[in-house]
Amino acid sequence: MATVAATLDELRATFTGSLLEPADPAYEEARRVHNAMIDRRPALIAQCRNTADIVDALHFARRAGMEVCVRGGGHNVAGRAVMDDALMIDLSPMRGIHVDRDAMTLRAQGGCLWAELNREAALHGLATTGGAISHTGVSGLTLGGGLGWLMAKHGLAADNVLAVELVTADGRVLDVTAGSDPDLFWALRGGGGNFGIAASIKFRLHPLPPVTGGLIAHPVERAGEMLRFYRDAAPTASDDLTVFAGLVHAPDGSGMKLAALIVFHTGPPDEAERELAPFKEWGPPVMVEVGPVPYPAFNTILDEAYPHGLRNYWLSSFTEGLPDGLIDTMVDRFLQVPSPMSGMVLEHFHGAVTRVGASDTAVPHRNEGFNLLLPSVWESAADDDANVAWTKDTFAAMKEFFTGGRWLNYLADDQGDDAIRGAYGANYERLVELKRRYDPENVFRANHNIAS
Numbered sequence: 001m002a003t004v005a006a007t008l009d010e011l012r013a014t015f016t017g018s019l020l021e022p023a024d025p026a027y028e029e030a031r032r033v034h035n036a037m038i039d040r041r042p043a044l045i046a047q048c049r050n051t052a053d054i055v056d057a058l059h060f061a062r063r064a065g066m067e068v069c070v071r072g073g074g075h076n077v078a079g080r081a082v083m084d085d086a087l088m089i090d091l092s093p094m095r096g097i098h099v100d101r102d103a104m105t106l107r108a109q110g111g112c113l114w115a116e117l118n119r120e121a122a123l124h125g126l127a128t129t130g131g132a133i134s135h136t137g138v139s140g141l142t143l144g145g146g147l148g149w150l151m152a153k154h155g156l157a158a159d160n161v162l163a164v165e166l167v168t169a170d171g172r173v174l175d176v177t178a179g180s181d182p183d184l185f186w187a188l189r190g191g192g193g194n195f196g197i198a199a200s201i202k203f204r205l206h207p208l209p210p211v212t213g214g215l216i217a218h219p220v221e222r223a224g225e226m227l228r229f230y231r232d233a234a235p236t237a238s239d240d241l242t243v244f245a246g247l248v249h250a251p252d253g254s255g256m257k258l259a260a261l262i263v264f265h266t267g268p269p270d271e272a273e274r275e276l277a278p279f280k281e282w283g284p285p286v287m288v289e290v291g292p293v294p295y296p297a298f299n300t301i302l303d304e305a306y307p308h309g310l311r312n313y314w315l316s317s318f319t320e321g322l323p324d325g326l327i328d329t330m331v332d333r334f335l336q337v338p339s340p341m342s343g344m345v346l347e348h349f350h351g352a353v354t355r356v357g358a359s360d361t362a363v364p365h366r367n368e369g370f371n372l373l374l375p376s377v378w379e380s381a382a383d384d385d386a387n388v389a390w391t392k393d394t395f396a397a398m399k400e401f402f403t404g405g406r407w408l409n410y411l412a413d414d415q416g417d418d419a420i421r422g423a424y425g426a427n428y429e430r431l432v433e434l435k436r437r438y439d440p441e442n443v444f445r446a447n448h449n450i451a452s
Ligand SMILES: Cc1cc2nc3c(=O)[nH]c(=O)nc-3n(C[C@H](O)[C@H](O)[C@H](O)COP(=O)(O)OP(=O)(O)OC[C@H]3O[C@@H](n4cnc5c(N)ncnc54)[C@H](O)[C@@H]3O)c2cc1C
Pocket: 033, 034, 069, 070, 071, 072, 073, 074, 075, 076, 077, 079, 080, 081, 091, 110, 111, 130, 131, 132, 133, 136, 137, 138, 139, 140, 141, 142, 143, 144, 145, 146, 147, 148, 192, 193, 194, 196, 197, 198, 199, 306, 409, 410, 446, 447, 448
């Protein structure tokens, strides 16, 4: 302990952010992440203000023999941003964003959220693919691939990365680009937090699209028919149109079950109207709230459905199409869901995201098709068992319809090696080789770990 105290004094001499120990009043708030089920206590939280703070904190941890975890936006449902007894390198004070309008690029520091990035980019009439919800962290989501509304038009968040300012396991600071280090650049786009700490990420931007989008709802009694319609209609979408389907509860708190489509179109209004017409007319729906909306505002429409501080357990898998058997199981299981905040979401992959080769980046999931997410959310710890059991049983009941491919960013922690393999797919062996080269001691292990 004397060594830790001595090196902590050394760290204090240069560190410009806050160093929080369990007795500090700000510690309790700082150790919390989005998912209230995660209740871990790091030995020390280093709230960094700049890249030099990250480097110093990492050196301190290594000298003191402490494990390291890294917090970006704190949204990882498995809670990988926080670890008992570790040094938590917390990037949340690092929120700087710089747009280069002429070059159509943006650099965001490691603690930024998508809402902040969208807002700055929109000031210049620009945007890039972010997550489907705006309060998620930019860096964790991007390093894990990053699916979102603009992926059919512009690929994943990771597909738009141009450079990563990276603090490596041995404390060096690199500006990793396709030219500077092709292997590391490849691994960072989908390898999660395994290869270092992203102090900032530089993205390619695109002209801010005109968005026509919103929600279309049907009575739950027609859920099976709606999902069959969706199965046939979604694959006809142009790159401008992305449609996700959900079995959800009404946002008014009534607990009413609904079948819903979320539509997002980036073409001119007349084209949007033409392509959206079949989706707006089928049924007919009980509610259509679709219209022109600025992209940053569209990115917030689901935010309130996933508030901070509730309990979460999520499972997901890519599916082998949407056969009747899967649709019927979805509807049957949804009718038994224990929480009025839980649901099921089908995310449609098509367009630009599927035109990138499966081994061009570390994200292997490049086929046209559907990712099925069971995002279970509830309020009380007393309901943990019922909600986790429903999610696991529902997932197990659908297993025969799954490809085995998993979306890395959604992985739960208790799904074993098959899930990790399913997330990294055929890229796993190359990732292991690169992990050995860039982080041989597995310093960065508080993530969906690639074992070196
Ligand atoms: C409400 C909600 C909505 C979501 N929507 C989407 C979505 O639309 N698309 C999608 O792909 N995923 C989505 N996710 C999943 C989300 O992308 C992942 O949970 C992601 O890890 C969140 O990033 P973060 O920075 O907020 O997370 P954190 O919990 O802070 O970190 C997650 C992991 O990334 C590592 N990490 C974070 N920042 C850095 C960094 N700068 N350098 C190195 N490692 C780092 C952490 O160590 C940890 O292992 C969603 C999650 C939630 C809860």
